[in-house]
Structures are given as structure tokens and as C-alpha cells.
Amino acid sequence: MGTLSSRLVKKYDVLSLSTGDLLRQHIAERTAVGQQAEGIVARGGLVPDEIMLQVVSSKLDALRNRHWILDGKLLDTHLQAQNTPLSLVVNLDVADEVILSRISDRWVHLPSGRIYNMSYNRPKVDGLDDETGEPLAKRPDDNPEIFAHRLKQFHESTSPLVSYYASQPKSARMVTLQGQSSDEIWPKLEAAVRSSFPNLRERAAARRQHSLSDTFRTGKDAWSAKV
Numbered sequence: 001m002g003t004l005s006s007r008l009v010k011k012y013d014v015l016s017l018s019t020g021d022l023l024r025q026h027i028a029e030r031t032a033v034g035q036q037a038e039g040i041v042a043r044g045g046l047v048p049d050e051i052m053l054q055v056v057s058s059k060l061d062a063l064r065n066r067h068w069i070l071d072g073k074l075l076d077t078h079l080q081a082q083n084t085p086l087s088l089v090v091n092l093d094v095a096d097e098v099i100l101s102r103i104s105d106r107w108v109h110l111p112s113g114r115i116y117n118m119s120y121n122r123p124k125v126d127g128l129d130d131e132t133g134e135p136l137a138k139r140p141d142d143n144p145e146i147f148a149h150r151l152k153q154f155h156e157s158t159s160p161l162v163s164y165y166a167s168q169p170k171s172a173r174m175v176t177l178q179g180q181s182s183d184e185i186w187p188k189l190e191a192a193v194r195s196s197f198p199n200l201r202e203r204a205a206a207r208r209q210h211s212l213s214d215t216f217r218t219g220k221d222a223w224s225a226k227v
Contacts, residue, residue, distance in 0.1 A: 003115060003182045004092075004189055005071045012193070013201040014067040021113045022055050023047060024139070028110075044146035046153045067200060086172035088196045089165050090189065093178045096151055103147045107136040120181065 005016045026034030027041065033054050037047045056070070105118040109129040116123045116136060124130050141147065165174040175192045179185035193200065 003117075003121065004186060005069050006115070007182075007186060008069060008189070008193065011190075011202055012067075013203055014069055015063060016069045016071060017056065017059055017063075018071040018113060019052055019056055020071075022059065023052070024110075026055060041141050044141065044149035046150060046157060067197065088192065089172045089174040090192065091162050091165075091174060091176040092185065093176050094180070094185075096148075098180055099151065100144050100147060103142050104144055106139075106142055108139055108142075109134060110137050120183075 005018070008014055009016045023034070023037055023041070027038045028034070033051055037051055037055075040047050060068070060070070102117055102119070107116045107118070107123070107127070108114070109116075109132070111134070112129070112131070114129060114131070115121070118126075123136065125133075127136055128134065129136060141150070162174070162176075165172060173196060177185050177188045177192070179188070
């Protein structure tokens with residue numbers, strides 16, 4: 001979901017929070033929460049909800065009156081208590097073998113969270129971040145053995161969550177999107193987001209890009225008509 005979240009943030013006026021990135025920040029900074037989570041992550045386990053609530057809740061509480069994406073496990077009870085219920089839940093249905101192959105090829109710019117993949121989203125210079133030129137790194141838990149264990153636990157804990165939202169028509173809208181790549185899933189995700197938030201604003205840079213594209217197409221059509 002990280003690549004797709006980045007596309008949404010780049011095009012639309014939304015903020016993105018990654019539970020994984022926030023957790024890794026706590027671990028790197030050796031906070032109390034980070035020290036609790038470090039051993040669990042190293043073993044390939046899933047961090048308990050009560051720890052993740054501490055990691056994410058303070059960030060979410062500061063985002064009132066903003067559109068945001070939470071990339072990771074949902075904290076619905078806390079959000080309801082804060083009177084900021086979820087509006088849209090996106091369940092990505094991607095085959096495990098596809099996920100595991102991407103993990104093997106994934107590199108990250110840790111300070112920003114920018115993600116690269118040597119199969120389909122390579123950095124301009126291998127091993128270096130496109131924007132800063134700083135070195136890329138492997139996450140400690142980014143190896144197939146640990147991640148296969150995490151996937152098993154993820155499916156066990158997420159299946160009840162998917163069933164819950166599917167059975168709650170008056171709660172957040174849930175959509176399940178299938179695909180083998182980000183490029184395949186992106187148009188489906190964008191359509192779901194635009195349908196749920198028709199007044200969501202595009203960022204100025206994205207609007208300018210559309211305007212230039214429209215001008216180019218118009219000029220090309222006029223040239224074709226003259227010919």
C-alpha cells in the first residue's frame with residue numbers, strides 16, 4: 001500500500017501515516033514503545049494492538065479536519081471515541097508470492113519513507129535516494145523468511161477485520177481491490193477514493209500537469225485537423 005499511498009498524497013490534498021514507518025521511527029529512537037516492539041518485529045511477529053495504539057493515536061489526534069490515509073492496521077475504537085470515524089476502508093487482495101517477491105527487491109530511504117523496488121520502481125542511481133542522494137537501506141524485517149511468517153499472522157488477524165467491515169453497511173465503506181502491481185491497482189483505488197470523496201482537492205502541481213497535458217492534446221488535435 002505504501003506506493004499507492006504515495007501516489008494519492010502526491011496528487012491529492014491528503015496526508016499519509018504508515019503504522020510501519022511510525023513504529024520503525026520509535027525503534028530507531030529507542031523510545032519505550034520502540035523497545036517493546038523491537039524484539040517482536042525482529043522475530044517476524046505482529047505488534048499487539050495496544051502498542052500500535054500508542055504509536056498512532058497521538059498522530060491521528062493532531063489531524064482533525066484533514067483527509068488522511070492510515071496505511072496499516074485500523075484503530076477503529078479509538079477513532080470512534082474521538083468522533084473521527086473511518087469513511088473508507090481499502091482491502092488490497094494481492095497474492096502472497098507477489099508480495100514476497102517485492103519484499104526481496106525493496107529498498108527504502110529511511111528518513112523520508114520513500115520506497116524503491118528494483119523490479120519496477122528503480123532509483124535513478126542504484127542504492128541512492130532520488131531526491132537527496134542519500135543511501136538506501138533494507139528494513140531489518142525485509143527478508144522472505146521473516147515476512148512469510150508475518151504474512152501468516154497478518155491473514156489470521158485481518159480476516160476478522162475484513163468480515164467485520166463487510167457486515168457493517170452503516171459503518172465505513174469497504175472496497176476490495178485486486179491486482180498484481182501498483183499500476184494495475186492504482187486506477188481502481190483512485191476511482192474508489194474519488195467516489196467516496198468527490199470534493200477532494202488535487203494538489204496544485206497535479207492540476208498544472210493536467211493543464212499542460214490538455215494543452216498538448218488540444219494542440220495536437222488542431223494540428224491533426226489542419227493536416
